[in-house]
Amino acid sequence: MTSRLHATVDGPADAPVLLLGSSLGTTGAMWAPQLAALAARYRVIRYDHLGHGDSAVPLGPYRIELLGREVLALLDDLGVPRAHYAGLSLGGMVGMWLAAHAPERVDRLALLCTSASLGPAEGWRQRAATVRAAGMAAIADAVVARWFTPPFAESRPEVVAAHRALLTATPTGGYAGCCEAIAAMDLRPDLGKIAAPTLVIAGADDPATPVDHADAIVERIAGARLAVVDRAAHLATVEQPGQVNRLLLKHFDEG
Numbered sequence: 187m188t189s190r191l192h193a194t195v196d197g198p199a200d201a202p203v204l205l206l207g208s209s210l211g212t213t214g215a216m217w218a219p220q221l222a223a224l225a226a227r228y229r230v231i232r233y234d235h236l237g238h239g240d241s242a243v244p245l246g247p248y249r250i251e252l253l254g255r256e257v258l259a260l261l262d263d264l265g266v267p268r269a270h271y272a273g274l275s276l277g278g279m280v281g282m283w284l285a286a287h288a289p290e291r292v293d294r295l296a297l298l299c300t301s302a303s304l305g306p307a308e309g310w311r312q313r314a315a316t317v318r319a320a321g322m323a324a325i326a327d328a329v330v331a332r333w334f335t336p337p338f339a340e341s342r343p344e345v346v347a348a349h350r351a352l353l354t355a356t357p358t359g360g361y362a363g364c365c366e367a368i369a370a371m372d373l374r375p376d377l378g379k380i381a382a383p384t385l386v387i388a389g390a391d392d393p394a395t396p397v398d399h400a401d402a403i404v405e406r407i408a409g410a411r412l413a414v415v416d417r418a419a420h421l422a423t424v425e426q427p428g429q430v431n432r433l434l435l436k437h438f439d440e441g
């Protein structure tokens with residue numbers, strides 16, 4: 187399988203590889219606040235999920251397994267046998283699938299603002315139907331309201347606008363296909379298979395994947411550790427880059 191994913195690569199060619207998986211409705215650009223810190227020590231590969239950014243947009247519905255197999259094909263194309271992986275939200279869901287089903291490809295794992303089971307499924311199918319019928323603008327305000335805390339949104343409107351633009355630029359078919367993947371997802375039975383040293387990061391004020399979803403992951407992955415980022419909603423990487431970067435560097439540097 188040749189990968190249909192778009193990716194950008196930064197950092198020293200001989201450094202350990204760190205793969206970054208982004209949130210639903212964004213691209214690898216979401217990781218800009220991490221790039222300088224991570225690419226100083228790692229070969230950072232930021233990919234766009236299937237149906238997102240500059241990746242291919244096949245007809246949906248998709249499944250998390252399909253998104254994960256695309257990432258494995260990307261690693262094959264790039265000649266990367268094994269990598270660290272950090273993923274936020276949908277990116278974390280793909281990370282759990284990869285670490286459970288291709289453990290030989292995942293070194294250390296960081297799961298940010300994510301969930302192993304994010305119901306109700308009908309809500310995701312309804313969101314997919316809405317964007318197919320009415321476009322991304324129909325859901326944008328509600329989604330972006332969960333990405334940032336109100337104080338951050340008020341003080342950094344330009345950051346909110348830039349991320350809203352990522353969301354509304356997402357192809358409707360790709361976004362809907364990924365919503366259907368989340369609707370069908372239950373990764374809880376897979377978590378016991380994960381052997382990669384795992385850090386789970388939650389945003390203290392995340393209404394999309396609240397802290398109890400992180401707790402549920404930590405309970406099922408042997409040796410996993412939890413860190414809760416203060417004053418952060420769903421895109422904790424954007425809202426609190428200092429806290430998140432310190433946590434990620436410490437976790438990956440331990441490897």
Ligand SMILES: O=C(O)CC1=CCC(=O)O1
Nearest residue numbers: 209210275276277329394
């Ligand atoms: O879009 C949301 O409501 C939150 C979310 C779930 C998966 C993801 O990547 O973002």
